[in-house]
Every structure is written in C-alpha cells, then in structure tokens.
Amino acid sequence: MTPADGAYPQDVVLRALRVEDVPVLDVLERELFGPAAWSTQSLAEEIVGPGRWYVGAELGGTLVGYAGLWFDGEDAQVMTVGTSEQHQGRGIGRLLLDALVGRARTVGARVVLLEVRVDNEPALRLYTGAGFERLGRRRAYYQPGNVDAWTMRLDLQQADV
Ligand SMILES: CC(C)(COP(=O)(O)OP(=O)(O)OC[C@H]1O[C@@H](n2cnc3c(N)ncnc32)[C@H](O)[C@@H]1OP(=O)(O)O)[C@@H](O)C(=O)NCCC(=O)NCCS
Known part of the structure; x- marks a missing residue:
C-alpha cells in the first residue's frame, strides 16, 4: 500500500x-481493538x-495514533500500536513503530519483541516491513476467540536493522 495523497507522515507530529x-x-x-480493548x-x-x-x-492537533514500549532492562516489548481507521495505510503506523525501535536502541535493548494475531495482516506487514522476524506461535493467546499469536523479534545487535 502506498500513501494515498503524500500528505503523511510529514504532517504528523509525534509526542509523548x-x-x-x-x-x-x-x-x-x-x-481499533473492539472486545479486546484495554479498559x-x-x-x-x-x-x-x-x-x-x-x-x-x-x-492537526488531534491524536490519530499511539504506540507503547516496555523496557525491562534487557529486552524491549511492543505493548501496542494503533492508527485511527480513517488514517491507516499512510505510514503513521510505521512512523510510530520506528519511534519505538529508536527508543529501544536509546535505552540499550538487545532485542524488540512483540505478539500479533496470526490473522492481523496489516500489523504483520507493518512488522515484517520493519525487519521483525517470526519466533514462534502461541496457541489461543487472544481472547475472546482463542486466536493464536505470532511472537516476533527484531534483533538490534544486527548491523543492518
Ligand atoms: C496495524 C496498524 C497499526 C498499521 O497502521 P498504519 O498506520 O495503517 O500503518 P502504515 O500505513 O505505516 O502501513 C504499514 C504496513 O501495513 C500495511 N497495511 C496498512 N493497512 C493495511 C491493510 N488494511 N491491509 C493490508 N496491509 C495494510 C501497509 O501497506 C504497510 O505495509 P507495506 O510497508 O508493505 O506497504 C493499523 O492497521 C491498526 O491500527 N490496526 C488496528 C490495531 C492493531 O491491530 N494494532 C496492532 C496490534 S499487534
């Protein structure tokens, strides 16, 4: 998918x-997450x-996406990434993910880990496009629905990522 009008992500401002x-x-x-949404x-x-x-x-001063990272002193974990439906497919998710990976590097993480639903094609494209590789499959990880998760990893110690 290519940016629809070229306006993003240049017009997007990232902030804490x-x-x-x-x-x-x-x-x-x-x-974005329906029944699986955090409270x-x-x-x-x-x-x-x-x-x-x-x-x-x-x-334009409105929050249209968000993402979070957890660093435990060794590895970093992507907690969430989301882009408002009307703004998806224009590079905002990648911008947010790159910010998380940049933060992971800054704090000295060795790897960035995440879980993603096996049926979440947009997220899988986002993560594989950013260099994440599949590690394994967690059965019935997501509720409701008993949907499996891929665990994925980005090795920050490799020179080319
Ligand atoms: C996953 C998500 C964050 C991607 O955000 P986004 O702003 O659309 O991402 P980008 O525009 O940067 O696109 C990233 C990749 O996803 C692909 N993508 C985006 N929307 C897509 C869609 N509907 N179908 C297939 N691929 C899609 C893009 O083509 C791009 O891949 P490419 O680099 O190979 O072209 C967004 O779809 C979302 O918020 N989904 C709901 C919440 C969610 O599932 N979060 C992930 C939890 S693990």
Whole structure:
C-alpha cells in the first residue's frame, strides 16, 4: 500500500502521551481493538507504568495514533500500536513503530519483541516491513476467540536493522 495523497507522515507530529490523553485514547482503543480493548483504567495505568514509553501521533492537533514500549532492562516489548481507521495505510503506523525501535536502541535493548494475531495482516506487514522476524506461535493467546499469536523479534545487535 502506498500513501494515498503524500500528505503523511510529514504532517504528523509525534509526542509523548499524557494522562490527559486517556479519554481520546479510550475512544481510539475501542475503535481499533473492539472486545479486546484495554479498559480506561488499564490505559491510564499503562501510559505511566514502570519502564513504559508511550508516544502519540497528532495530525492537526488531534491524536490519530499511539504506540507503547516496555523496557525491562534487557529486552524491549511492543505493548501496542494503533492508527485511527480513517488514517491507516499512510505510514503513521510505521512512523510510530520506528519511534519505538529508536527508543529501544536509546535505552540499550538487545532485542524488540512483540505478539500479533496470526490473522492481523496489516500489523504483520507493518512488522515484517520493519525487519521483525517470526519466533514462534502461541496457541489461543487472544481472547475472546482463542486466536493464536505470532511472537516476533527484531534483533538490534544486527548491523543492518
Ligand atoms: C496495524 C496498524 C497499526 C498499521 O497502521 P498504519 O498506520 O495503517 O500503518 P502504515 O500505513 O505505516 O502501513 C504499514 C504496513 O501495513 C500495511 N497495511 C496498512 N493497512 C493495511 C491493510 N488494511 N491491509 C493490508 N496491509 C495494510 C501497509 O501497506 C504497510 O505495509 P507495506 O510497508 O508493505 O506497504 C493499523 O492497521 C491498526 O491500527 N490496526 C488496528 C490495531 C492493531 O491491530 N494494532 C496492532 C496490534 S499487534
């Protein structure tokens, strides 16, 4: 998929997420993840949680995407990535993911890990395009529906990523 009009991601501004963003995040979270969405309380706790780094993508002053990383002192874990449905396919997800990977490098992570639904084609394209490789399959990882997850890894110690 190519950018629809070339306007993104140049017009997108990345910034740290704040607790004040939770009401908007809450709406995005429900739009993007449906029954699997985090609760309002989980979102509020997560964005300020220990070792967490959350970034938002703004377009014209409105949050249209967000992503989060957890660094445990050794490895980094992608906690979430999401782009508002009406702005998908224009490079915002990749911009957010690149920001997470950049942060992982800055804090000295060896690898970046993540889980993704095996049927989530857009996310799989996003991650493989950024150099992530499949590690293994976790059975019935996602509820509801018992959907399997791929675990994926980006090795930051390789020179070419
Ligand atoms: C996954 C997601 C974050 C991608 O965001 P995005 O802003 O559309 O991503 P980008 O525009 O940077 O595109 C990244 C890749 O995904 C592909 N992609 C985006 N939308 C797609 C779609 N509907 N179908 C297939 N591929 C798609 C793009 O083509 C691109 O791949 P390419 O580099 O090979 O062309 C977005 O689809 C989303 O928010 N989905 C719902 C939440 C979710 O599933 N998050 C991931 C949880 S693990």
